[in-house]
Amino acid sequence: MAGNKTFTMIKPDAVENGHIGAILEQINTSGFRIVALKLTQMTKADAEEFYAVHNERPFFGELVEFMTRGPIVAAILEKENAVEDFRTLIGATNPADAAEGTIRKRYATSIGENAVHGSDSDENATIEGAFHFAGREMF
Ligand code: DGT
Numbered sequence: 001m002a003g004n005k006t007f008t009m010i011k012p013d014a015v016e017n018g019h020i021g022a023i024l025e026q027i028n029t030s031g032f033r034i035v036a037l038k039l040t041q042m043t044k045a046d047a048e049e050f051y052a053v054h055n056e057r058p059f060f061g062e063l064v065e066f067m068t069r070g071p072i073v074a075a076i077l078e079k080e081n082a083v084e085d086f087r088t089l090i091g092a093t094n095p096a097d098a099a100e101g102t103i104r105k106r107y108a109t110s111i112g113e114n115a116v117h118g119s120d121s122d123e124n125a126t127i128e129g130a131f132h133f134a135g136r137e138m139f
Pocket of ligand 1: 054059062063092093111112113114116117118119120
């Protein structure tokens with residue numbers, strides 16, 4: 001059975017561009033409940049650990065640089081079938097390929113600066129949520 005939680009970050013580009021409120025509104029009206037939420041900034045070591053699966057990719061340095069250049073909004077979200085439904089809501093990695101009305105279509109600027117993160121599996125949702133939040137910060 002699919003799990004009911006996912007983890008997201010509103011990335012530095014979307015925070016800089018003033019889209020926190022609009023993105024949280026779209027998340028809420030799409031049926032996700034906010035379980036945990038904070039504005040925080042990742043260190044280089046945090047980003048290297050969080051994105052360790054990508055450390056051989058040519059864009060890894062750029063990705064770490066981008067994700068640490070300013071604050072992000074980290075959140076744990078709850079909904080039936082959360083991981084898959086949230087990835088549908090955010091749209092394709094590259095905003096040029098993202099469906100109309102998706103968060104990335106509306107707010108992302110490029111494949112690298114793509115406004116939001118969404119976990120790609122139930123297992124990673126748990127790992128990523130625990131990376132950013134202590135138990136007492138989850139409701
Ligand atoms: P997410 O939710 O941020 O993990 O993104 P996904 O799962 O849609 O995309 P994934 O796992 O293939 O790549 C992780 C992040 O790495 C992506 O959100 C942005 C960055 N990235 C991926 N491909 C490229 C690229 O070709 N150039 C640059 N600069 N960044 C990329």
